[in-house]
Amino acid sequence: xxxxxxxxxxxxxxxxxxxxxxxxxxxxxxxxxxxxxxxxxxxxxxxxxxxxxxxxxxxxxxxxxxxxxxxxxxxxxxxxxxxxxxxxxxxxxxxxxxxxxxxxxxxxxxxxxxxxxxxxxxxxxxxxxxxxxxxxxxxxxxxxxxxxxxxxxxxxxxxxxxxxxxxxxxxxxxxxxxxxx
Numbered sequence: 001x002x003x004x005x006x007x008x009x010x011x012x013x014x015x016x017x018x019x020x021x022x023x024x025x026x027x028x029x030x031x032x033x034x035x036x037x038x039x040x041x042x043x044x045x046x047x048x049x050x051x052x053x054x055x056x057x058x059x060x061x062x063x064x065x066x067x068x069x070x071x072x073x074x075x076x077x078x079x080x081x082x083x084x085x086x087x088x089x090x091x092x093x094x095x096x097x098x099x100x101x102x103x104x105x106x107x108x109x110x111x112x113x114x115x116x117x118x119x120x121x122x123x124x125x126x127x128x129x130x131x132x133x134x135x136x137x138x139x140x141x142x143x144x145x146x147x148x149x150x151x152x153x154x155x156x157x158x159x160x161x162x163x164x165x166x167x168x169x170x171x172x173x174x175x176x177x178x179x180x181x
Contacts, residue, residue, distance in 0.1 A: 001035070001096065001105065005096055005105075005107070007096060008035075008036070009034075009035035009036035010034055010035060010036045011035070011094070011095060011096060012034070012035030012036075012095060012096040012097070013032045013033065013034060013035065013073075013074070013085075013089055013092070013095045013096070013097050013109070014032070014033055014034075014035055014097075014098070015030050015031070015032050015072045015073045015074055015077070015097060015098055016030070016031050016033060016039055016055070016072070017029070017030050017031075017055070017056035017060065017061050017064065017065075017072055017081070018030075018031060018041075018044065018053045018054065018055060018056055019053070019054055019055070019056045019057070019060060020045070020048050020050045020052070020053050021050055021051050021052045021053075022048075022049075022050045022051060022154075023051060023153065023154030023155060023156040024154070024156070027082070028056050028060055028064060028081055029048065029053075029081065029082045029083075029084065030072070030074070030077060030081050030082065030083045030084065031044060031084050031085070031086070031123060032074055032083070032084070032085035032086065032089055032097075032111075032118055033085075033086050033088075033089075033123065033124060034086060034088045034089055034092075034124075035096075037086065037088060037124045037125070038124065038125040039086075039123055039124065039125070040123060040124060040125040040126075041053050043121075043122065043123050043124075044084075044123055047084075047121050047123065051151070051152070051153070051154075064077075064078055064080075064081055065077070065098075065100040066100060066101070067098070067100045067101050067102045068102040070098065071098040071099070071100060071101060071102050071103070071104065071105070072098045072100060073097040073098030073099045073100055073105070073106060073109075073115075074097060074109070074111070074114075074115035074116070074118070075097060075099050075100065075106050075109060075114050075115045076099070076100050076115070077100060077115065077116075079116070082119075083115075083116060083118040083119070084118050084119050084120075084121055084123065085111070085118035085119070085120050085121075085123075086120070086121070086122065086123045086124045087120050087121065087122050087123075087124075088124060089111065089118075089120070090120050092111065093110050094107075094108045094109070094110065095108075095109045095110070095111070096109070097109045097115075126139055127139070128140055128141040148180065148181065149180065149181055150178060150179070150180045151178060151179050151180070152176075152177075152178050153176075153177040153178055153179060154176060154177065155174040155175065155176055155177070156177075157177055158174040158175040158176070158177050159174045163175050163177075
């Protein structure tokens with residue numbers, strides 16, 4: 001797209017559809033991200049307070065956008081899809097976006113004028129060399145290993161198993177479950 005439009009990826013906004021899973025439901029959400037940046041899926045899952053996020057399936061994308069994968073965009077996106085955008089797009093103008101039609105992109109898109117206003121959040125992956133959040137130096141990339149994790153499962157499994165406890169009101173209530181490793 002950079003070569004075709006003779007514009008840098010930073011002047012583009014890609015729209016990525018994710019399938020989000022909560023204990024009691026699933027939904028597809030859309031995330032607008034500047035073309036030269038990447039979505040941090042951990043930030044996205046935490047912001048949504050869901051159990052997991054994964055890229056939407058090709059079928060879900062086609063159903064919600066009426067276009068092939070790679071052409072999703074905010075212009076004309078169904079209101080049933082929650083729309084989020086990274087903070088780096090706040091105030092951005094004249095963007096290049098997919099326009100939910102196979103083979104086409106929209107040029108000079110302005111959020112709020114050409115599409116609905118998304119909810120802005122910090123959803124991007126930080127990069128080495130950027131200013132640290134505390135303003136004291138630059139970010140560095142280092143290797144690490146996971147030494148443990150905790151997942152909140154909610155009541156999804158305890159309800160299925162009938163695992164309850166006696167609540168203060170004297171009635172059985174399902175346990176809120178989690179797992180760790």
